[in-house]
Amino acid sequence: MSYLHLKVPPTRDTRLRPCNAYGGSLCNLVDGQKTGCLSANGRSFTQATGCQLTLSMGMAASIPNTVVIYHGPVGCGAGSLALSGQSKESQLARGNDDAVGRVWMSTNLSEVDIVSGGEKKLEAAILEAERRFRPHAIFIGNTCVPAIIGDDIDNVATRLQHRVNARIIPLHCEGFKTRFVATAYDIVYHGILRYLLNGERDREPILRDEAAQIAYEQRAKRTVNLLNVGSMGYVDEVELVRLLNAIGLEANVYPCFTSPEKFVKVKDAALSISICATHDDYFVEHLKEHYGVPYVLNTIPIGTDNVRLWLLDVADFFGLREEALKVIAVEEAELNKALAPLKKAFEGKTAFVSTGEIRAGAQACMLENDLGMKVVGIRAHHYDEFGEIVFESFKGREDVAINVAANQPFEQVNLIDRLKPDVFLGHGNSNVWAAKQGVPTLPIYGPNNSYLGYKGVFEVATRLERILANPNWYNTLGETVELPYKKSWYEQDPYAYIRQDGEAA
Numbered sequence: 001m002s003y004l005h006l007k008v009p010p011t012r013d014t015r016l017r018p019c020n021a022y023g024g025s026l027c028n029l030v031d032g033q034k035t036g037c038l039s040a041n042g043r044s045f046t047q048a049t050g051c052q053l054t055l056s057m058g059m060a061a062s063i064p065n066t067v068v069i070y071h072g073p074v075g076c077g078a079g080s081l082a083l084s085g086q087s088k089e090s091q092l093a094r095g096n097d098d099a100v101g102r103v104w105m106s107t108n109l110s111e112v113d114i115v116s117g118g119e120k121k122l123e124a125a126i127l128e129a130e131r132r133f134r135p136h137a138i139f140i141g142n143t144c145v146p147a148i149i150g151d152d153i154d155n156v157a158t159r160l161q162h163r164v165n166a167r168i169i170p171l172h173c174e175g176f177k178t179r180f181v182a183t184a185y186d187i188v189y190h191g192i193l194r195y196l197l198n199g200e201r202d203r204e205p206i207l208r209d210e211a212a213q214i215a216y217e218q219r220a221k222r223t224v225n226l227l228n229v230g231s232m233g234y235v236d237e238v239e240l241v242r243l244l245n246a247i248g249l250e251a252n253v254y255p256c257f258t259s260p261e262k263f264v265k266v267k268d269a270a271l272s273i274s275i276c277a278t279h280d281d282y283f284v285e286h287l288k289e290h291y292g293v294p295y296v297l298n299t300i301p302i303g304t305d306n307v308r309l310w311l312l313d314v315a316d317f318f319g320l321r322e323e324a325l326k327v328i329a330v331e332e333a334e335l336n337k338a339l340a341p342l343k344k345a346f347e348g349k350t351a352f353v354s355t356g357e358i359r360a361g362a363q364a365c366m367l368e369n370d371l372g373m374k375v376v377g378i379r380a381h382h383y384d385e386f387g388e389i390v391f392e393s394f395k396g397r398e399d400v401a402i403n404v405a406a407n408q409p410f411e412q413v414n415l416i417d418r419l420k421p422d423v424f425l426g427h428g429n430s431n432v433w434a435a436k437q438g439v440p441t442l443p444i445y446g447p448n449n450s451y452l453g454y455k456g457v458f459e460v461a462t463r464l465e466r467i468l469a470n471p472n473w474y475n476t477l478g479e480t481v482e483l484p485y486k487k488s489w490y491e492q493d494p495y496a497y498i499r500q501d502g503e504a505a
């Protein structure tokens, strides 16, 4: 699928044809995705969704020794204010004592610039970033306005490259271009592949025989790329590296919180190991196609079932299944012993999970299979071909409400009102709505907490036990806060505004 010859990679809308509007059973979702008919679904009413710029720049800014330039009106960078401290903390946790956090600038386009063009301001910003910070790379995040008026950020980058030491990386992450914010990951990986892998951006895809030979040689090295995500805590990286070490592998972690100069080594690994297909499929496929690095991409190691699947996928590639099975047996026995005293707290309890598709499926599976809870609803931001494997254990389960929605709190509050779960696991924004309905919440991820591997199962269990033991704060919130929706909305079908392919909006 090589797109590296393109300045702008395709959006997820055209590349994967995912779905972002669905309500119903899992079977219909899986079948509809396979036939492609769900990708045309939409809503006749929609609340705000995310902007891929925010996600792209968040990922880019996690990479140390870089500056990110928001090319657009100053408001487009507002999200960076809140995340600056978190970025520094995450880099410090990984041993970068010189961490300064997110370094970002804005070209602050005005109404006059929108008429006369913003390229001069972008040039000035690049030179200023170089002068002030001497970064290893400068990411330019293009926003809607310069894309609409036709600023050529690639041309600016090419013109200025010989005047600055930093590698200039244009990112075409304008919010209006896609309904699927996960396109943001492809955009950043596209920039890394084209501009950071040391001038090899014009390399042609390799031949199949050559790939086989490279894979054979690299397998002997037993060093792998472990691909992280920006929201992942260092504790989770440590846990996954521990498991890989236990079966005899060495791991280098990319792309978040890793210095740009280290990226050249990514193409020398024996295997790329993803923890999330939504995040990594574009990158691993290109690494395979251009550098012969194979990959595993099946699942996220959350919950014992998916940790086992993830580790065995990796082990099988190296012929280490026996070693992996021994590690798994010891770890699962220890975990089960640790979970035993907690399990009583989860008996008869129900849960609702809301997050990206891969994490949603695996986390729901963990709640049922490891803790004995009952999942009553799963909400994924989108659904595509990578979802089926993590939703496997919910096939045929008509008792689980499946909703595909990015944000859309009006649908969520209706579902929560009907299903009345004992606990809600979701992102910060969706947790707020559930909490205001009186439902105890647990953040589905967080840089300071553990979620992945065996350690993650235990830590999520202990936090859930604590929340369920004392839901008083949430109960009080539910009794005192009034949501902005009319009673009549709660009586309607939560999916009343979802339009299937071909239906009039």
Ligand code: SF4
Residues within 6 Å of the ligand: 051, 052, 053, 054, 072, 075, 076, 142, 143, 144, 145, 173, 174, 175, 176
């Ligand atoms: S949607 Fe466009 S204008 Fe709005 S924040 Fe994103 S890039 Fe900026």
